[in-house]
Amino acid sequence: MSAIELRGLTKVYPGGVKALDSLDLAIPDGEFFALLGPSGCGKTTLLRTIAGLETATGGAVVIGDRDVTGLQPGARDIAMVFQDYALFPHMNVTDNIAYPLRIKKVGKAARQQKAAEVGARLGLEQLMDRRPGQLSGGQQQRVALARVMATQAQAFLFDEPLSNLDARLRLEARTFLKKLQHELGVTTVFVTHDQAEALAMADRMAVMESGHIRQIGTPAEVFQRPANTFVAGFIGSTPMNLLDGVVRGDTLEVSGCKLAVPQSAEGLLHDGEKIVYGVRPEYNVYSAGPVDGSLGGNVSIVENLGASYLVTLDVNGVLVQAVVPEGHEPLIGDEGYALPRRDRALIYRDGELVPA
Amino acid sequence: MSAIELRGLTKVYPGGVKALDSLDLAIPDGEFFALLGPSGCGKTTLLRTIAGLETATGGAVVIGDRDVTGLQPGARDIAMVFQDYALFPHMNVTDNIAYPLRIKKVGKAARQQKAAEVGARLGLEQLMDRRPGQLSGGQQQRVALARVMATQAQAFLFDEPLSNLDARLRLEARTFLKKLQHELGVTTVFVTHDQAEALAMADRMAVMESGHIRQIGTPAEVFQRPANTFVAGFIGSTPMNLLDGVVRGDTLEVSGCKLAVPQSAEGLLHDGEKIVYGVRPEYNVYSAGPVDGSLGGNVSIVENLGASYLVTLDVNGVLVQAVVPEGHEPLIGDEGYALPRRDRALIYRDGELVPA
Amino acid sequence: GQSSDGGSGDTIELTIAQNSIAGGKNAAAADYITNWVIPKFEAAEKAKGKTVKVKFVPSGVDDEQYKTKLSLDLKSGKGADVFDLDGIWAGEFAEAGYLKPLSDVVGADADNWDGWAQIPQSVQGLATYNGRKYALPVGTDGRVLYFNKTLFQKAGLPADWQPKSWQEILDAGDKLKAAGVPVPIQINAGTAMGEATTMQGVLPLLAGAGGQLQQDGKWTGASQPLKDALGFYEKIYGGSGLGDPKLQQEAKGRDKSFQQFAGNEIGILLESDYLWRGVLNPETGVAKMADRDQSVGYALIPAEEPGKGINGQDFVSMSGGALRAVNPNSAHPKEAFELAAFTLSPDGLKEETKNGNVRITPRTDVNKEILSAEPLLTYISDKVVPLTAFRPPVAAYTQVSVALQEATAEVVSGKTPDQAAADYQAKLEGIVGGAGNVAS
């Protein structure tokens, strides 16, 4: 169990793709850290560079208090779960779990016992003799976890371990994984491109974009105060409304409507300047009749979210979304008004949150 | 544009797997119909049998008013989008879109014009000369849609067309797709294993389990009143709490707590009978202090859902989940109480909803 | 050859190689070496106070492959101390240095061998190159015309048939044909039969027309005798129906000619004594003919016309034969020679030819005795060997032979003899190094 620190880490692939650009990051001991970002932003590369599967072009990787930058993956004392689990198809569950111990030259009896122990902990007792091909996705995932646990490594690295599961299994697995990490207390870096997963599981998280980290913080910080429009658009199960606007005195003009300046930006705006007004659909209060300071338009789409509805309004040609509790959902074509919560709405200037 | 009707459709694979078991289904003209179910329940088989890619073992497929059961796929006048899009990698976008027309012996100029037209409608103008390998997932998906649209088929069949997209793209795509179907008005059968997708997009939906349909209805019906515990456990972005209980006079005893009988089941229960008490986390009102008729316990997990939190309580060894608005989330270990809404809680007897 | 290096000081180890192998090709010869020669020779040497161990190196492959292997061995200074080779290879082996004159390798013993006195000059010639003896002759053979007496009787031909000219052969063929014999005459032709075409076909005919392959250091090109010989082919295969042109093209054509002869489908067949010994042999033949002795007749090969053969002969034949040589690299050439000579001792030859394995040995003294029970071999030994001819033992021969085969093939497939002869001459010039070495 150790902290992980990256100092000015750079990775340039042969061919010139700069996948990591002088990246600094410190993950304290025992933290569950999620890495989030769109496809191709360098998440996998970051993880693989920590693991030593890619050699860093520049910078250093420190695990615990060892600089491991030049070490072979096997010498770094970390464990990794791959997206496809990489369970050896020709070995049964016991052998798969015991494989790291076999490499460490643990005797056969000892390693089989350890495998049985870890397997039992993850509820795999009945499956120890099966091959991976005979397991369901969720079971495979647990075997991959068991194999990682058997190593007693300093840190765990997970590369989208849940994305191969179906939606239902994924939910179960994430609860399970979170609990397990909590119990073991091993520093964990978790890569995902599913923001809901990151929000639900992480102690802290980072949002990446093309080799850079755009924001680091707790899920709540990142969700409520995205530091820039990139993060704002990326986080949230429904994307944030990001609307172009102009400051007109103490109010804002956003697609033809007059809105109040959000609390967080009060006193920080100049008359006439162009800003982006951000509000999450969850923080848009919907009403069927006109309300002061709201965005009014016609309903163009209504989507069922389960216990609530996502309503899309066409506000003078700009689409604005609001979440409406069940029982209050409008029909398509109805008139509707979305009133942003002043305490939750945000202002972005040149793409950056005001105040930074 | 035509209705689709399945009568007693049965499909037994060589090897004996009964993937569809005497299934009846009627989809009216122009409907957007979603098929939902766990992996292996027969969704793909159903779609493929409609398409004629699998020959039915028994029963009939009627499209419009033609019985097409014995016809070749090419003669059924339907179009299908596959999970992997099945774009031909050696053809550019134009040729891919125009392929069905080429098979129908439409002249070169005519089909290129049609491809350009459809492509433009889907915003592919700039990409018409690229090969699929040079497109992002979302673009590929649009090309696949364009190819289907170019056919002017009677019905569209989609087999998990969104599951290859990353989470963010998926959201955009589903809005787009829904809108498109609405405009074209073509009868559409949409297979997915993501219940959120089904809820958000479908006019009506069916939930399948091992070759049978377990419930058909609008998304709201299926979400609010799942007909059986299978559907109840399957639908919803967080699974429904399904708790074993016993009827004690006019109250229920559920894991050591006394709960009121839900409105829907009032007067329908017998004293002493064993039931399953179902309530969605969204319909559990959480409070930090004790409340009458609530489920009390200690908080074991707290997951961030964005603007709300999913809190898992350990109620005498049974896990109960409740959704808590942001700002009110408890800490792990806190005491907490979940009060089910009487108008939303449900009772299942022998796995079936009461009243049926 | 070098095997003796490893032997203990006073044990002499020798190896002897042949293209024969127990249970396969020439099995009898292999058995003779292993079961008789080796024990007897070792005993004899022991009696002389020498410890000699002999090892037999069997082989059982095509002659070309045996030759290749032998050449490669000899070239790299290896190979058996005593080995057999086809007489026709003597010249090229000598030129390559694979063989040395016996007296150079062995010393005076070689010239003083008592066997020489028993070997006819013509057979000695097989082992002679540029006037020096390079090896011991192992035996010889001869070619005759076989005919099927049963078919002859049907065609009204005599059982003691002996044609005097080519025309008489053709006449007999006509009668056979008239009597419904499927293949009246089979004279090997074409490339598929390989050397059989040359030895049992074009060369005897060439000799019969008075021609020789090589004369006074020059090769014979498109000469009249060659054209005559090819003309004879034309008469048989050129539409007369006397022969079966297709058979000449088949890869296994010669096998088939044997089967057909044994099956009473061929009237006249030009072949060597091997046909009698190895093919039709009622006991061990590959195409057994139970009534061989009664129904197969044989006759000398006539010249084109009486007196028109080589050296003015009325009748002609061709012969070949194997040689047994001492490896110039042998560590023990004297003992090796003794071994070779031992295999050709009268006792040895008698032993070898026991049990129906009769062949014409090089020694007249032995032949008299062992051939008495074999009318055909006696006939060849007495009548054929004196008038027979041999192939030129030079390196270029193999290619010349192929050119001859090709010439016959051309005739069979319809070219005129003149044209085929001209093509032959052109090829010949290419093979032997220019027109200067060719006489037409």
Next chain:
Amino acid sequence: MAQATLPPEVLDDAKARRYSADAAGLGRLRAGAFVAPALALISLFLVFPALWVLYLGLSNYRLTGAAAAAPQSVGFDNFVKALTDPEFWNSTWLTFEFVLGSAVIGQVVLGFLLAWIMRDRTGPLKRIVEGLVILAWILPSAVVSFLWVALLDRDDGTLNTLLHSQDFAPLLDHPMLSIIVFNTWRGAAFSMMLYGAALGNVPPSHLESARLAGASGWQQLRDVVFPHIRGHVLTNLLLISLWTFNDFTPFLLTAGGPDGKTEVLAVHVYQVALQGGELGYGAAVSTVILLINLVVAVFYLRLLRSKK
């Protein structure tokens, strides 16, 4: 297997392309060590003798005779001789017919046909068909040549028996066709196995989309299958062309005859080198064959790279 959100081939493909770097951490040095044993054997027993052959081609080396004792360099005489020898050209032409007929057309087409009709079949029929085809491939050529002589024999051949024909002599009347059919029979297994694997890689959904569009069998082949397996087709073509080019087995059937009508280059070299003993000339002809092979290989590789 449980649900995989990505179909495996999509995943594999993307992975393979993106992380083609050194997955096992071999490093150049150790990679070198892994290649070393093979390379050592190859250098010693293949490259060295092969270069020697090239060298021999410049001499008048013979198996026997004076030229065996003291071979002399003759420069490019052997090549000039080969290139001016009509027999060589005849053989070259025959070899092209042979390769084109039996490999490029015969084995590729038959192998593909077999793979195609067996593609989604299981059970005894598939096993029997595949077993027989592979049997033809693994039986030793010495045995196989007998089988075909017995089949095509002019008198008692099985073919004549089956056709109730008399005197039908394929080996004499249609020798080239015979060895082409023979070699097709003999070698189809390799192509079948290769295409079998290749067809397994054609995503079924692509075929099905074509079917849904109403494409006929031939249209499916043309529009979906061939574009997908082009790489396999070319690998296969390259290997079997090379093998067929150097295949000596026809000799066992026809001995190059009748009248040299089946004397393909490999047989020609055999006759020149082994029967004629002209090793220098034989080596030169081998070198020319090598060059022709090179041209063929480059041609295929061009084809492979062209439409990429």
Next chain:
Amino acid sequence: MTRFVLHRIGFYVLIAVLLAFFTVPLLWLASAPFTSDPTYQVRLPDFTSENFRAILDNPYALGSLWNSVVLAAGTAVLVVVFAALAAYALSRVRLPGRDALLYTLLLLSSIITGTAAMVPLFQLAVELHLIDSQLGLILIMTGGLLPAAIFMMKDFMDSTPKSYEESARVFGASPLQIVRHVVVPLVRPGLATIAVWAVANVWGNFLMPYLLLSDVEKQPAAVIMYTLYTEGGQANIKLLATFGLLYSVPVVLMYLFVSKKYGFRFHGGIKR
């Protein structure tokens, strides 16, 4: 529906024709060894065992089969091991000039199988004292087969997912361990295919064993098969057919074994 029926009929006719094409030539091998006086004609056999007795009387027949097994197995093992290692390295690490090297070797390997190479190979064997040594022959044949084997094997290696190896590597496995524990089991069908290919190649090879092995006790069946001819080069069909059958049985058994145990799978296509 009728179209469907016609389709079926067409399919089975095609299958029947193909089956006949591949079966008919084999009939002779099934009948001749059991016939008393076999010719090239396929006849109903009289099920004599005399031919087998005759071949068992041949002092070298059985031994040669064993020698063939030794040579084939030895070569196959070396080819598979060396080709696997080399193909693995070539597949995973971009060595400079890798592709050019592979193609060159592939081309050169075709010359080595020809007749022209026999002199260099023989001389080489003489210089290295590998004459009359089965090991020497195995090494020489391995050298000839390796390029094509590497070429085919590389396709197998290219198509195995790399995450298995990376995973083992993170656990600290050494490259050789990775090959042994992970790669070999994964590509086993490929190894089996190459092994069968190598065995079939060695099994039929006549010229090299004949030239390099003088001692008949060491010679393989391919050479002994050639001895079953007579002095004049006539085939002893009786023995040849029978020995041919015996000679074929081991390869067929090996194929059946391998295909049952590992299945056959080919990968192809040159990926870049």
